[in-house]
Amino acid sequence: xxxxxxxxxxxxxxxxxxxxxxxxxxxxxxxxxxxxxxxxxxxxxxxxxxxxxxxxxxxxxxxxxxxxxxxxxxxxxxxxxxxxxxxxxxxxxxxxxxxxxxxxxxxxxxxxxxxxxxxxxxxxxxxxxxxxxxxxxxxxxxxxxxxxxxxxxxxxxxxxxxxxxxxxxxxxxxxxxxxxxxxxxxxxxxxxxxxxxxxxxxxxxxxxxxxxxxxxxxxxxxxxxxxxxxxxxxxxxxxxxxxxxxxxxxxxxxxxxxxxxxxxxxxxxxxxxxxxxxxxxxxxxxxxxxxxxxxxxxxxxxxxxxxxxxxxxxxxxxxxxxxxxxxxxxxxxxxxxxxxxxxxxxxxxxxxxxxxxxxxxxxxxxxxxxxxxxxxxxxxxxxxxxxxxxxxxxxxxxxxxxxxxxxxxxxxxxxxxxxxxxxxxxxxxxxxxxxxxxxxxxxxxxxx
Numbered sequence: 109x110x111x112x113x114x115x116x117x118x119x120x121x122x123x124x125x126x127x128x129x130x131x132x133x134x135x136x137x138x139x140x141x142x143x144x145x146x147x148x149x150x151x152x153x154x155x156x157x158x159x160x161x162x163x164x165x166x167x168x169x170x171x172x173x174x175x176x177x178x179x180x181x182x183x184x185x186x187x188x189x190x191x192x193x194x195x196x197x198x199x200x201x202x203x204x205x206x207x208x209x210x211x212x213x214x215x216x217x218x219x220x221x222x223x224x225x226x227x228x229x230x231x232x233x234x235x236x237x238x239x240x241x242x243x244x245x246x247x248x249x250x251x252x253x254x255x256x257x258x259x260x261x262x263x264x265x266x267x268x269x270x271x272x273x274x275x276x277x278x279x280x281x282x283x284x285x286x287x288x289x290x291x292x293x294x295x296x297x298x299x300x301x302x303x304x305x306x307x308x309x310x311x312x313x314x315x316x317x318x319x320x321x322x323x324x325x326x327x328x329x330x331x332x333x334x335x336x337x338x339x340x341x342x343x344x345x346x347x348x349x350x351x352x353x354x355x356x357x358x359x360x361x362x363x364x365x366x367x368x369x370x371x372x373x374x375x376x377x378x379x380x381x382x383x384x385x386x387x388x389x390x391x392x393x394x395x396x397x398x399x400x401x402x403x404x405x406x407x408x409x410x411x412x413x414x415x416x417x418x419x420x421x422x423x424x425x426x427x428x429x430x431x432x433x434x435x436x437x438x439x440x441x442x443x444x445x446x447x448x449x450x451x452x453x454x455x456x457x458x459x460x461x462x463x464x465x466x467x468x469x470x471x472x473x474x475x476x477x478x479x480x481x482x483x484x485x486x487x488x489x490x491x492x493x494x495x496x497x498x499x500x501x502x503x504x505x506x507x508x509x510x511x512x513x514x515x516x517x518x519x520x521x522x523x524x525x526x527x528x529x530x531x532x533x534x535x536x537x538x539x540x541x542x543x544x545x546x547x548x549x550x551x552x553x554x555x556x
Contacts, residue, residue: 130155130205133300135214136308138187138346139270139361142195142219146346149203149212150185150296158186162201164194165215172204183292185343196220214309219363227524228365228415234263234311236515237274237318237422237462238487241301246281255489255513257303262538263515264307269363271311272370273345274462274485275318275422285323288336295321295344314361315345316370318422318463326433328377329398338375351375351401358401360408364520365527367414368460369405371397373422373435380433390440396423397441405445409454415527415548416520417456425459426472426482429498432464450477455552458529460518462486465493467509467516467533469544470502478551481506483531483544485516507544509533514541522547 130152138146151158156179163170175186193199195218203212222229242254263271278298284290299308321341323331331337341357342350347370349359356375361368376398383391397405409417419425424434425442435442449457459482470482492511495502502508517532526547533542 131203131210131212132184132296133305134308135201135203135212136299136346137214137216137310137312139314139348140216140218140312142221143193144189144191145193145199145216145218146187146189147201147214148185148187148344148346150183150299151179151205153180153182153184155179155184156206157204158188159204159207160188160190160201161204162190162199165198165200182289183296183343185296187343187346193218216312222364228520228527230519230521231269231364232266232517232519233270233272233363234266234268234515234517235272235274235460236485236488238276238320238465238490239273239298240276240279240487240490241298243281243297246283253491255487255491256536257301257489259488259513259515259536260303260307262534262536264310265538266310266517268311268517270361271307271313272368272420272460273313273315274420274460275316275373276320276462276490277315277317277345279320279490280323285333288333291323291333291337291340295340299344313345314347314370315341316372316420316422317341317357317374319374322374326380328374328379330379331374334375352404353400356398356401358397358404362414365415366418366520367408367412367416368418368420369408370420371405371422372401373397376401378438380437384437384439390443392440394438395441396435396438402441402444406448409449409457410452415456416458416529416551417454418458418460418518420460422461423463424461424470424482424484426470426480426504427468427484427499427502428472428504429502430464431497431499446474449480450474453477456548457551458483458546460485465490466495467507467512467514467542468502468505469507469531470504471506472504481546483516485514485533487513488515489513507533507542509542512541 132150134149136148158175160173198217200215203210240254242252284294347359350357356372358372378394382394461484465487472480494510514533519530522528530545
């Protein structure tokens with residue numbers, strides 16, 4: 109009896125290893141809502157079928173969802189939606205490749221239906237920008253630009269509602285951004301880095317882009333491969349939506365009493381060298397978000413009843429002394445948003461940004477109403493720097509963190525009417541590098 113048993117074990121082990129070799133990266137969690145969840149995985153070209161077997165934790169009866177899209181391409185990112193789930197429930201799943209178990213498993217918890225029933229839940233999410241993974245054969249000569257990527261192992265251990273990438277989730281190089289194949293290859297290569305895998309399935313992953321995961325450095329609407337880049341981005345992230353009318357990647361998500369507006373600072377972006385003003389007035393043709401997206405954002409802010417309204421942007425927004433690209437360098441559009449916020453007394457607004465390779469919080473006073481804050485979290489693994497020149501003693505900065513890899517944790521807590529947002533800046537091993545908080549009462553129009 110021992111030999112048949114040994115043979116069966118060896119066969120199962122071989123089959124498992126063979127199935128695992130057909131998975132390039134993942135699984136990764138996309139948005140998890142009350143009644144459905146998205147799961148992503150990338151498979152190799154020889155795979156014929158991909159499916160997910162899932163069940164509610166504690167129950168033995170399982171169901172299978174089969175991917176019905178095309179396979180067999182050079183790059184095969186797969187997104188599957190599991191519907192008909194129960195809210196506030198834990199589910200387990202495993203990836204099946206060609207009908208066989210792959211050994212790739214995970215679990216997720218659907219949202220709770222708290223509205224009209226319970227107080228807003230306490231929760232937290234993670235955030236950060238600028239993830240560079242070294243690849244010596246394509247990197248520039250000299251000191252490697254990417255830092256310690258074990259920060260993602262630390263982040264994988266956090267019990268957070270989701271991760272929000274603030275741009276530059278991967279860095280295209282010269283070998284990538286001149287061709288559509290190169291764009292696909294960079295996203296596929298960096299997504300498959302082993303140190304990322306546990307993090308990708310630990311919590312839902314949401315994202316916006318900035319220049320490096322869109323295309324070349326500092327590029328905007330003139331990028332000739334922008335349509336291909338949008339397709340790649342939407343294939344490697346499972347955001348709730350992606351712009352409108354096939355344009356841009358902006359979207360939003362809601363968790364608890366926070367609405368998060370995830371904007372696109374590249375698709376419509378005018379060249380940074382476009383004149384800020386014409387005949388002494390802000391140039392109306394120099395735009396970062398574009399008219400379509402700006403109308404969506406304004407209408408979404410007016411519709412929102414959330415305590416906290418977080419506007420996510422790849423570039424900084426408020427920093428007046430930054431020598432690099434920021435929304436203030438597009439004054440007509442920037443002034444349009446600032447005037448709108450004042451006119452309609454939109455409360456609870458904060459900006460969440462990336463890009464800068466340092467973390468900081470910028471405060472901008474507004475006479476007659478509450479101040480605005482721009483919270484920048486960067487970098488995850490890319491190169492760091494020290495504050496210099498006009499930014500060295502920036503009078504608008506209320507918190508600064510330079511020369512440190514870090515990620516942010518945004519925590520929401522407290523009773524109704526006295527909710528608090530706490531922002532922690534955490535290092536490679538999860539050590540606390542700084543903390544800042546704001547109460548909802550500090551984000552309300554004077555007199556409310």
